[in-house]
Amino acid sequence: xxxxxxxxxxxxxxxxxxxxxxxxxxxxxxxxxxxxxxxxxxxxxxxxxxxxxxxxxxxxxxxxxxxxxxxxxxxxxxxxxxxxxxxxxxxxxxxxxxxxxxxxxxxxxxxxxxxxxxxxxxxxxxxxxxxxxxxxxxxxxxxxxxxxxxxxxxxxxxxxxxxxxxxxxxxxxxxxxxxxxxxxxxxxxxxxxxxxxxxxxxxxxxxxxxxxxxxxxxxxxxxxxxxxxxxxxxxxxxxxxxxxxxxxxxxxxxxxxxxxxxxxxxxxxxxxxxxxxxxxxxxxxxxxxxxxxxxxxxxxxxxxxxxxxxxxxxxxxxxxxxxxxxxxxxxxxxxxxxxxx
Numbered sequence: 504x505x506x507x508x509x510x511x512x513x514x515x516x517x518x519x520x521x522x523x524x525x526x527x528x529x530x531x532x533x534x535x536x537x538x539x540x541x542x543x544x545x546x547x548x549x550x551x552x553x554x555x556x557x558x559x560x561x562x563x564x565x566x567x568x569x570x571x572x573x574x575x576x577x578x579x580x581x582x583x584x585x586x587x588x589x590x591x592x593x594x595x596x597x598x599x600x601x602x603x604x605x606x607x608x609x610x611x612x613x614x615x616x617x618x619x620x621x622x623x624x625x626x627x628x629x630x631x632x633x634x635x636x637x638x639x640x641x642x643x644x645x646x647x648x649x650x651x652x653x654x655x656x657x658x659x660x661x662x663x664x665x666x667x668x669x670x671x672x673x674x675x676x677x678x679x680x681x682x683x684x685x686x687x688x689x690x691x692x693x694x695x696x697x698x699x700x701x702x703x704x705x706x707x708x709x710x711x712x713x714x715x716x717x718x719x720x721x722x723x724x725x726x727x728x729x730x731x732x733x734x735x736x737x738x739x740x741x742x743x744x745x746x747x748x749x750x751x752x753x754x755x756x757x758x759x760x761x762x763x764x765x766x767x768x769x770x771x772x773x774x775x776x777x778x779x780x781x782x783x784x785x786x787x788x789x790x791x792x793x794x795x796x797x798x799x800x801x802x803x804x805x806x807x808x809x810x811x812x813x814x815x816x817x818x819x820x821x822x823x824x825x826x827x828x829x830x831x832x833x834x835x836x837x838x839x840x841x842x843x844x
Contacts, residue, residue: 576607577651584646589663591643597634599627599689604642609656613644616688616696616703617659627689627725648741657741661701673702674738682750687727695719697731697745704743706731713748713787715773722747754787758824765819767836772813775805782817782831790829792817797833809833 583590592611596603601614615634648657677683677699685697685704694707706723708716716722723729734744762768762784770782770790779793797808809815821830 576609577649579607580609580646580649580656584649587645589643589645590658591641592658594637594640594642597631597638599631599634602634602637602642604644604658606656611646611656611658613642613658613660614703616698616701617647617657617661619660630689630725673700674736677702677733677736677743679733679735681733683731683733683745685729685731685745687723687725687729689725690719690723692718695723697729699731699743702741702743704731704733704745706745706747710734710744710746710748713751713754714783715781715789748787751787754785755824755827758788758829759822762819762822762829764822767816767818769814769816770831772809772811772815775809775811777804780805780809780833782815784817784829784831788829790817790819790831792831792833796820796831796835798837799834 582588590606592604592606594602595605595610599615601612601616601618604611604613615630642660643663644658644660645662646656647659647662648655650656683699685699688696688698688703690696692708694705695711696703696705706719708719711719711722729747730750731745731747732749734746734749736743768784770784772780773783773789774781777794779791779797781789781791783789792809794805797805802808815833816836817831817833818835819829820832820835821828823829
């Protein structure tokens with residue numbers, strides 16, 4: 504498989520989360536919901552049967568494997584990856600993210616997006632139940648990722664199905680800056696996974712909207728069809744960074760021409776924290792009223808002054824488009840109003 508990393512130059516904050524999601528990405532796939540495992544003793548990972556086929560000869564062989572040998576097992580997995588071997592393994596467990604298989608003393612994972620010909624329900628419980636129904640089945644797969652240091656072994660059923668578009672074609676057509684159609688497969692606290700037709704990408708929560716997003720479930724649901732902007736593609740790591748907010752204009756562009764220090768504007772309080780309150784002055788554009796700019800005198804907490812949903816008039820006291828900072832003051836507007844009266 505051709506392994507070429509293509510990037511566009513993106514802001515440093517995007518690079519930070521893009522580089523940090525690797526572990527979360529696979530943890531989400533492996534830990535979405537309680538793992539269901541079969542009770543069949545034949546699924547004991549310490550003693551299993553490997554059925555493999557050499558593609559040129561299409562000749563199945565069986566090997567009895569007794570007991571794990573960590574270093575040798577990972578080397579065999581790497582050999583299977585490099586040789587493109589087709590394996591027939593038995594499903595030993597399942598969760599909402601996919602299926603678990605045991606091979607040669609190692610536990611592997613088949614993401615749901617890499618299962619062929621399986622239409623999964625949208626509801627998380629129904630989805631987990633349908634995947635759990637595959638426990639005990641034999642499944643034909645190929646190794647698509649081996650990472651001994653992260654204890655990660657990933658298989659795919661789609662890559663061995665001739666009637667499905669090969670994932671290598673999808674990887675070659677994906678380019679940073681392009682637009683794609685996909686289906687939301689599942690949500691986590693840090694983002695949403697989207698099936699692009701055989702491969703999954705991640706919309707990080709910070710890339711969902713220019714507005715503040717508390718949880719991806721506030722905007723998306725499993726099974727929803729979405730158009731996404733491709734931020735970055737890393738075929739070698741099997742990671743795709745996607746964005747929804749890049750489909751809309753950046754509200755911070757030209758902010759210095761729309762607002763000036765001293766302007767009085769109206770907005771809605773979106774979040775109150777112990778150091779102040781955030782105010783939405785236009786779609787995708789929030790400013791902060793620091794606690795020192797909320798009101799005169801002493802108060803226990805910013806919520807003693809404002810609440811989420813309040814409409815307020817505030818003065819612009821600082822603008823920094825590069826850092827996406829907009830400083831606001833409620834105290835200065837109220838103080839001015841008191842002096843006028």
